[in-house]
Amino acid sequence: MRRSMTMGLCAISLIACSTAGQSVAAIENVSTASSLPVGTCINMGNMLEPEKEGAWGGALIVPEDFARIKAAGFDTVRIPVRWHNKTQQQAPWAVDPAWMDRVQTVVDQALAADLNVILNSHHFDPIFEDPAGVAEWHGAVWKQIAERFADYPEDTLWFELENEPHDKLDNSNLIETLAPSYDAVRAVSATRPVIYGGQNWSGVDSLATLPLPDDPNVYPTFHYYEPFAFTHQGADWAGPDIPPPGRTFPTQEDRAMLARDAAKVAAYIERTGKVPFMGETGAYDKHISTPDRVTYHRTVREAFASTGIGMCAWAYANTFPFWDRQSGKWLPGMRAAMGLPEDD
Structure with missing residues (x-):
């Protein structure tokens, strides 16, 4: 999720269709396209990616969180982690052992709940x-991450x-900059899924020029x-x-934009031949009511449904939340907006 910035579609089938004046081409190779089984996913937002765990109002992650997420029907959790301020600031850039242990504990809890896990680097601001100048440092951190999780199942733990990427990190230098990190992962695992997002905060337009390594186990987001x-x-x-x-949603222009996107x-x-997944989507709860947030998530899900992409909502229980810690309940309608059952 961005922390500093200025910042109903017809079915896509074998027959081309048109909506809001935009022609939507058929996806001829969707059955053979390469994709991660992300399914319905939620971010553990504002938990491990603040400067200090829980600093942005998030409670500490506990096993019950993942049990609850699994019971709600989610397939995957995305775990954003801040690493750069948890390492030595010069070579060999060793990660604080206590922090690495904490991240491993959280990953273990999620996997024990039978969830897929996307583990990422979040807010590595110097890069x-x-x-x-920071590529080697970033790669050294990923070397330590890859080695710590070397024996973990590759079909359920994926690295982003x-x-x-933003500011000076863009699609023109993305492959070169992330090469030390990619190589560090591949030195440990030849086939673990590795995820790349593109420039300008990984907006949908970044896909048009997103470069990827020539590797069948690399996936776009x-x-x-x-x-x-x-x-x-x-x-x-x-x-x-x-x-x-x-601002209200959706206007006629919003629907046309969704169709284009x-x-x-x-x-x-x-x-x-690769299916990207939506790694984050959501609407801020401070000024948007829960019913309006439900409308947003449902409308976005329905607009992109026929593309077959997985979707990760932002976020579980802090800023744009789905779970309300005060009431101890899921916010009404939010799970249904993501296509999940609302059974309590």
């Missing part, structure tokens, strides 16, 4: 300012090398917070141009 004026209204971390409260994903699948 966005100096990609070439860096969240939301993108994030979706459109329209930003709705999803981030009143978000005080959103930079100098904070969208003001009051789903068509971009369909075109990417057709062109590359």
Whole structure:
């Protein structure tokens, strides 16, 4: 999720269709396209990626969280982790052993609940300012991560090398910058899934020029917070141009935009033979009611459903939450918006 920035589709089938004036091409090779079984997914947001665990109002992760997520019907959890301030600031850039142990404990808890796990690097801030200068450091951290989890199952634990490239880290230098990290993972595991997101905070348009290593076990991702004026209204971390409260959703223009964006994903699948997944999507709860957030998630899910992508909601229980810690209940309608049953 971005922390500093200015920032109903017809079915896609063998017959091309048109909606909101936009032609949506058929996906001819969807049955053979390469994809991760992400399914319905939720982010453990604002927990392990703040400067200090729980610093942004998130409670410590406990096993009951993952049991609850699994019981709700989710297939996968994405675990964002801040690493750069938990390491030595010079070679050999050793990760704090206590932090590595804590991350491993959380991963163990999620896997024990029979969930797939996406483990990522989140807010490795120096790499966005100096990609070439920080690449070796970033790679050294991933070497330690890969070695710690070397014996973990490759079909359920997946590595996402860096969240939301932006600033000076873009698609033109992405492969080169992340090469030390990719090589570190591949030195330990030849086939563990490795995930790449593209430039400009991994927005859907980043897919058009997203470079990937020539590796069948590399998978693309993108994030979706459109329209930003709705999803981030009143978000005080959103930079100098904070969208003001009051924006409604969906307008006719919003629906047309969703159709265009789903068509971009369909075109990417057709062109590359790889199915990306939506690593983050959500709407800020401070100025958006739960019913309006339900409408947002349902509308986005339905718009992209025919592309076959997995979707990871932001987030479980802190900022854009699905689970309300105060009431000890899932917020009404939120699971159904993601296509899950609402049984309590």
